[in-house]
Amino acid sequence: EHQKFFSVSNPKTGRIERFVTVANIEAADQGATILKGNQKLLAARLADAKFFWENDLREAKAGMGNWQAALENVTFHNKLGSQAARIKRIAALARDLAPVVGADPDMAEQAALVAKADLSSQMVYEFPELQGLMGRYYAEKAGMSADIAAACEAHYSPLGPSDDVPTAPVSVAVALADKLDMLTGFWAIDEKPTGSNDPFALRRAALGVIRLILDNHLTLPLADRLAAADAGAGAADLLGFPYFILRNLPHEGAHWGGLFGVGIGLFTDVCRFVTQLNGVAFNVQVYRAARS
Numbered sequence: 001e002h003q004k005f006f007s008v009s010n011p012k013t014g015r016i017e018r019f020v021t022v023a024n025i026e027a028a029d030q031g032a033t034i035l036k037g038n039q040k041l042l043a044a045r046l047a048d049a050k051f052f053w054e055n056d057l058r059e060a061k062a063g064m065g066n067w068q069a070a071l072e073n074v075t076f077h078n079k080l081g082s083q084a085a086r087i088k089r090i091a092a093l094a095r096d097l098a099p100v101v102g103a104d105p106d107m108a109e110q111a112a113l114v115a116k117a118d119l120s121s122q123m124v125y126e127f128p129e130l131q132g133l134m135g136r137y138y139a140e141k142a143g144m145s146a147d148i149a150a151a152c153e154a155h156y157s158p159l160g161p162s163d164d165v166p167t168a169p170v171s172v173a174v175a176l177a178d179k180l181d182m183l184t185g186f187w188a189i190d191e192k193p194t195g196s197n198d199p200f201a202l203r204r205a206a207l208g209v210i211r212l213i214l215d216n217h218l219t220l221p222l223a224d225r226l227a228a229a230d231a232g233a234g235a236a237d238l239l240g241f242p243y244f245i246l247r248n249l250p251h252e253g254a255h256w257g258g259l260f261g262v263g264i265g266l267f268t269d270v271c272r273f274v275t276q277l278n279g280v281a282f283n284v285q286v287y288r289a290a291r292s
Helices: 032-061 065-073 083-101 105-114 122-126 133-141 146-154 169-188 202-215 222-228 232-246 256-262 270-291
Strands: 005-009 016-021 075-077
Touching: 016 032, 032 122, 032 133, 065 083, 075 083, 083 105, 083 169, 105 146, 105 169, 133 146, 146 169, 169 202
Parallel strands: none
Antiparallel strands: 005 016
8 A cells, every 4th residue: 555666467367467666766777776675575565465365264264253253352332342242233233134125134144244254364454454355255265155255345335425335135234234333333322423523434324324225225214223223212313314414415306495395204214205305306396497
């Protein structure tokens, strides 16, 4: 990530075989010393990665049990328990959501249980930006189904308004469970976003829930799901938070004055809410056209 060179792949094989390095000096030896230094540095990094990969591969093929056990000692939040406790919550919620999204409940639960196991791997410890991607590789090498392996990477998505949204049912179930657990957990301990302060990226989680529902055309009453995720006394308050995020999403023809026509209290089914909102917008346009 911080190296001053760019990898170059072979267009025929897709394999990375060369690199281009950048330096802002004019070397007397035409850059030979700079190139040699970069080659040495790159060789060391690749040797480390190979070592991590081989060690991790042995653990993955053994079932990832040690990785999962290690997460018992990793704190997610001091008021919300360990990563292992969070994973169990996500697994239970993914199983509950599976019929709604068309996924197999057993597969959704298993995918949730292994989706974050790579957080204990040496590769992800050294290169945190690879979490999820390495989880998919390890799940594949462990002989798990393609749907479970894909969920290990895809459950983090979408990470933003322009990110791809998972569409595979198992991935959707785990992604929704992951984000709903984030929202309900932090709401329950009163760690809500305030103004521009959102240290736990809860706005991103809420946006992710909305985009997963809309892009996959899911009928998912949020009130029921929040109750299933145990939002506690803050469930009603939390229900208004995705509404706040939704109003910042662009919807063709949407007229936000129509919120008063739809009614904020009806915001329990996102797809129905947007359909009604666009219906109000259409009526407003017809009314304006008739008046002009």
